[in-house]
Amino acid sequence: MRSSSSRRGTSHRRTPHTPRRTAAVALAGVAALIAAAVQGGTAIAAPEKAPSAASKAKPGSESVRLTPAQRAALIREADAAKAETAEELGLGAKEKLVVRDVLKDRDGTVHTRYERTYDGLPVLGGDLVVESTKADATAAVVKATRAAIKPATTKTAVSAAKARQQALKAGEADEAEDADINRAPRKVIWAANGKPVVAYETVVGGFQHDGTPQELHVVTDATTGDKLFEWEAIETGTGNTVYSGTVDLTTTQSGSTYNLTDGARGNHKTYNLNRGTSGTGTLFSGPDDVWGNGTPSNLESAGADAHYGAALTWDYYKNVHGRSGIRGDGVGAYSRVHYGNNYVNAFWSDSCFCMTYGDGSGNANPLTSIDVAAHEMTHGLTSNTAGLNYSGESGGLNEATSDIFGATVEFYANNSSDVGDYLIGEEININGDGTPLRYMDKPSKDGSSKDSWYSGIGSIDVHYSSGPANHFFYLLSEGSGTKTINGVTYDSSTSDGLPVTGIGRDKAEKIWFRALTTKFTSTTNYAGARTGTLAATGELYGTDSAEYKAVQHAWAGINVGTRPGDGGGGGTSFENTADVAIPDRGAAVTSSVTVSGRTGNAPSNLQVAVDIVHTYIGDLKVDLVAPDGTAYTLKGYGTGGSADNLNTTYTVNASSEVANGVWKLRVQDNAAVDTGYINSWKLTFP
DSSP, X not given: OOOOOSOOEEEEEEEOOOOOOOOOOOHHHHHHHHHOOOOBXXXXXXXXXXXXXXXXXXXXXXXXXXXXXXXXXXXXXXXXXXXXXXXXXXXXXXXXXXXXXXXXXXXXXEEEEEEEEETTEEEEEXXXXXXXXXXXXXXXXXXXXXXXXXXXOSOOSSOHXXXXXXXXXXXXOTTOBSOOEEEEEEEEEEOTTSSOEEEEEEEEOSBOTTSOBOOEEEEEETTTOOEEEEEESSEEOOOOOOOOOSEEEEEEEETTEEESEETTTTTEEEEEOTTOOSSOOEEOEESSSOOOOSSTTSHHXXXXXXXXXXXXXXXXXHHHHOOOSTTSSSOOOEEEEEESSSOOOEEEETTTTEEEEEOOGGGOSOSOSHHHHHHXXXXXXXXXXXXXXXXXXXXXXXXXXXXXXXXXXHHHHTBTTBOOOSEEXXXXXXXXXXXXXXXXXXXXXXXXXXXXXXXXXXXXXXXXHTHHHHHHHHHHHHOSEEEEETTEEEEEOOTTSOOOOXXXXXXXXXXXXHHHHHTOOTTXXXXXXXXXXXXXXXHHHOTTSHHHHHHHXXXXXXXXXXOTTTTSSOSEEEEEOOOXXXXXXXXXXXXXXXXXXXXXXXXXXEEEEEEXXXXXXXXXXXEEEOTTSOEEEEEOTTOSTTOSOEEEEEEEOOTTSBSSEEEEEEEEEOSSSOOEEEEEEEEEEO
């Protein structure tokens, strides 16, 4: 095995590969959008005139490219002022802020992402983003939870040993192997899905059924012993093994030895695991600066592909979005290739801050192509920004974000051997029939992914619940209908049968990146993603722009929200965000909003956005009560099944009602055991 010594120089080299394909609103309106999420059914009105999408992004709204030193200085400033910020946000005396990330716009606006602690305990699901301007220290706030962090107690009634036992049982499920405790139960406040409670977080190691390392986080209620949540921290994704031809790589020379260390990109290193499943393996090194020969049998070939893909992804985020490295601190992650034996996957791990690639079936198709590298590195970016929980709807958005930027990096690379497309895994023939792993224009073509949002999508595998977000991005970029791009023909339909006109991939990727880094949080769901992308679009292009309407159309095209002019983010809203407890099998409770300043009657498409936290929504009956006492049933008792939480927008024909007056949301729990509360609700007049 060849080794390297200390670094003395940097080399740019070319790798000979044989190109081949394997068989087989105003600013105030934006601030209002940030505060609430909208989610609804299909549109019933015809779409407005197709947008020209000719707007240019406002120069001041785009993020500046921060050097690691500039970013560190902004983090120090935020850290010094965190107590003052907490007070300004109205946090309780026991709540503290911990600075996690920061971005700055050209107009001076700063977006600071915080974690929270309560009485010294980490608050999982307590993350938030504060937007501050020169004119206003806190112009807007995005919170992962709107519930007040006031647990009934911080004392535990359940032992850590019981939490450990529960976590081990979860870790041994689904044919996992060698499950063991990686991190002993730690006491936390769990606030990600309902009323904050004291809990234990335990991390279980071992290997998943397919050989992927396991880092399963299990959250146990420290009062009742119930399992509250679990998610897998190893984030997986499968891409293609198209070798990228003869390419430039940045390597390091030390004396007469070269190695795969990229000194121009945070010292990213590429290691050979040589079929191992732990450690870093051996840094690729040799007496010349030529790596591989384009065949899987030469172990350097996969190393060269991974090194190249990591460099492209680094350059993409730096040159397109102004971010220097995954954390924005100029530090490179590292890559490991030749993981395991016949391992048909690749993954990102926070614990090693690295990307890892298997060699595919028969060790014949290394998963080291451009879009795979971008997909895995993007999991790292998401972890260090929004932190989308890798479970439920947020998990689907996490996985879609990696697919989205895997595709955009592939387009950015402009490599003739691996042209950009909206297909995922189109080259590795993982299905054995030459079909791609995933399709962004019509996700359901893979047989498992979903084209559009529906109420149960959070209960399926995150690689399939990612489908609607992938579909949204395709529609926003290219529009619906049949078209051919780079030789690939697509045919994208919509959930409501109405057309969508794209605004171009360049604009779509800027909108998604801004939403990810400044609007999304750990608990963002599809409704929240719509809200976040609309807020990002409003800041970049204005709420009266063609781009803003196009975002509304694209979301409506996958059954999230409504079309423009139909209550889809425009108009006037009236909201009540005060929590109202819902008695278990008790009397109905109400939450009121006062509508004023309207003329005449309410519209036939009045939008009622309901956000109820509850552990069994089938128990609930939900009504809208007009000022004259007329009740409109939004959700009947016995519907909705055993799902947690109700976060939906209903369309009500209220044209017979006078608009002005006191409107009420009335909720009654008709069965015993499960509990919850009205988190917020909103009326929108288009």
